[in-house]
Amino acid sequence: MLTEQSFLRPSVAAAPASMPRRRAGALLVAFCAALFVGGHAAPALASEAPDALIQRIGTELIERIKSDKSIRDGDLNKLSAMVDELLMPHVNFRRMTSLAAGRWWRQATPEQQEQLMTEFRAMLLRTYAGALAAVEDQSIRMRPTRAAADATDVIVRSEIVQPRGEPIQLDYRLQKTGASWKIYDVNVLGIWLVETYRSQFNQEAAQSGVEGLIRSLEAKNREFGPDRKS
Amino acid sequence: MEAATGTFQPSAPAIVGRGNWRVRGSRAAALVLCVLTLAGCATAPAGGRAGGGADDGFVADPLEPFNRSMFAFNDAVDRAVLRPAAVGYEAAVPIVFRDMVGNFFGNLDDVRTVLHQLLQGKPAEAFSDLSRVVVNTTFGFGGLADVASEMAIEKHDEDFGQTLGVWGVNSGPYLFLPFFGPSSIRDGFGRIFDIAGDPLGEIDSQALTNGLWFTRAVDTRLRLFPAERLLEGAALDKYSFTRDAWLQRRRNQVYDGNPPFDEDEGDREGDNEGDNEGDK
Numbered sequence: 260m261l262t263e264q265s266f267l268r269p270s271v272a273a274a275p276a277s278m279p280r281r282r283a284g285a286l287l288v289a290f291c292a293a294l295f296v297g298g299h300a301a302p303a304l305a306s307e308a309p310d311a312l313i314q315r316i317g318t319e320l321i322e323r324i325k326s327d328k329s330i331r332d333g334d335l336n337k338l339s340a341m342v343d344e345l346l347m348p349h350v351n352f353r354r355m356t357s358l359a360a361g362r363w364w365r366q367a368t369p370e371q372q373e374q375l376m377t378e379f380r381a382m383l384l385r386t387y388a389g390a391l392a393a394v395e396d397q398s399i400r401m402r403p404t405r406a407a408a409d410a411t412d413v414i415v416r417s418e419i420v421q422p423r424g425e426p427i428q429l430d431y432r433l434q435k436t437g438a439s440w441k442i443y444d445v446n447v448l449g450i451w452l453v454e455t456y457r458s459q460f461n462q463e464a465a466q467s468g469v470e471g472l473i474r475s476l477e478a479k480n481r482e483f484g485p486d487r488k489s
Numbered sequence: 490m491e492a493a494t495g496t497f498q499p500s501a502p503a504i505v506g507r508g509n510w511r512v513r514g515s516r517a518a519a520l521v522l523c524v525l526t527l528a529g530c531a532t533a534p535a536g537g538r539a540g541g542g543a544d545d546g547f548v549a550d551p552l553e554p555f556n557r558s559m560f561a562f563n564d565a566v567d568r569a570v571l572r573p574a575a576v577g578y579e580a581a582v583p584i585v586f587r588d589m590v591g592n593f594f595g596n597l598d599d600v601r602t603v604l605h606q607l608l609q610g611k612p613a614e615a616f617s618d619l620s621r622v623v624v625n626t627t628f629g630f631g632g633l634a635d636v637a638s639e640m641a642i643e644k645h646d647e648d649f650g651q652t653l654g655v656w657g658v659n660s661g662p663y664l665f666l667p668f669f670g671p672s673s674i675r676d677g678f679g680r681i682f683d684i685a686g687d688p689l690g691e692i693d694s695q696a697l698t699n700g701l702w703f704t705r706a707v708d709t710r711l712r713l714f715p716a717e718r719l720l721e722g723a724a725l726d727k728y729s730f731t732r733d734a735w736l737q738r739r740r741n742q743v744y745d746g747n748p749p750f751d752e753d754e755g756d757r758e759g760d761n762e763g764d765n766e767g768d769k
Contacts, residue, residue, distance in 0.1 A: 451737065
């Protein structure tokens with residue numbers, strides 16, 4: 260297993276020379292890395308701790324991306340398949356979506372809930388896919404994590420150290436379900452994904468209902484999706 | 490200026506009238522006017538936290554009509570002037586020189602950061618960032634090269650709005666400023682101080698000052714391209730997405746990345762949905 264300092268750098272070394280050097284891509288990198296990169300386990304936590312889990316997933320994802328140029332070039336289908344295989348088993352996406360939808364989740368039919376999850380997932384995938392192309396020379400540093408030993412809901416804190424500029428804060432919220440930890444929220448630069456989308460979803464649903472929200476997400480995904488001619 | 494007032498006092502901007510600062514340029518004047526005008530109608534502080542207390546996900550935004558019109562105004566200005574300028578700048582100027590420009594302004598930001606680290610009672614960080622300024626100004630040729638980052642001296646970012654926050658001042662209502670973008674009553678007020686203390690304002694040539702200000706605006710705009718793409722693709726409503734993200738980010742900055750965890754969030758509806766499902 261690679262160390263915290265080194266495990267992002269090889270992917271940079273492997274990046275094609277034509278990759279544009281985008282310092283300003285840090286934000287997107289962060290969004291991407293929030294889901295794709297973990298860190299090493301904090302000493303205060305046991306071996307099966309959530310941050311150890313995140314490191315394992317992150318390492319697998321990084322290795323996969325390094326070995327697959329088409330993912331780095333933004334092939335959404337390949338990215339989607341990879342996310343399904345490596346990441347989603349460790350994400351409680353239903354919980355993530357239900358939290359984002361708030362009270363509208365309970366008003367939604369099971370079919371609508373599935374549609375919401377599908378469209379939300381597509382929207383997030385698009386966002387992270389764009390980020391992958393901007394990976395530069397970063398490394399991961401864990402920040403102190405406050406959690407009791409018997410906690411079932413923890414925040415894992417980390418940051419991406421950049422060659423220049425401020426470190427990018429990256430936190431994860433995980434919940435223990437049965438024996439395993441599952442990610443259900445991500446914080447980039449102090450901004451929680453669920454809280455931000457909660458407001459977006461509610462605003463849309465309050466105006467046009469659950470069905471209207473689903474249609475808006477569909478429209479957004481169509482407009483900015485892989486089929487868009489640009 | 491009194492520290493630790495606990496809550497934002499709408500009357501505070503009245504101090505502006507007695508101020509003796511060298512606020513220059515029409516933008517600064519517009520800002521002052523704007524803050525003065527709005528402070529009068531600022532009644533209920535939003536509590537400084539996105540989503541605070543609201544169980545429906547709505548963020549308190551009493552100035553929303555004004556904010557939305559300013560959002561539209563900025564968007565128009567951006568499309569007409571700033572964005573084309575940034576696109577042209579990126580195309581015409583090689584990355585090496587753009588980095589120098591960014592480093593130069595970053596060095597000036599570090600000066601401001603040091604001041605506010607001291608005001609916030611963080612002498613160790615202030616010393617660290619001061620050494621950045623010293624190293625970059627000397628070995629970095631007046632700030633054109635970010636030698637300090639090569640030496641792994643970490644960069645931080647502090648401003649007067651954050652200092653007021655550390656002192657206990659609530660952010661007050663969200664405020665979208667013409668030209669400057671997302672802010673709050675507190676941070677807009679703080680920005681007046683930061684503009685007044687801007688080293689660029691000390692330059693004797695007004696033309697040079699304006700030129701540098703515009704260059705900095707273009708440089709900043711260029712750095713916002715990724716965020717812009719993200720906003721286009723990920724937001725259902727760009728105005729509220731920007732607002733909610735920005736309010737969270739500012740609160741996080743005030744606490745230097747470790748905001749107190751809000752237990753109320755456990756009350757969120759839908760909280761128990763799907764707890765036992767590890768599906769995709």
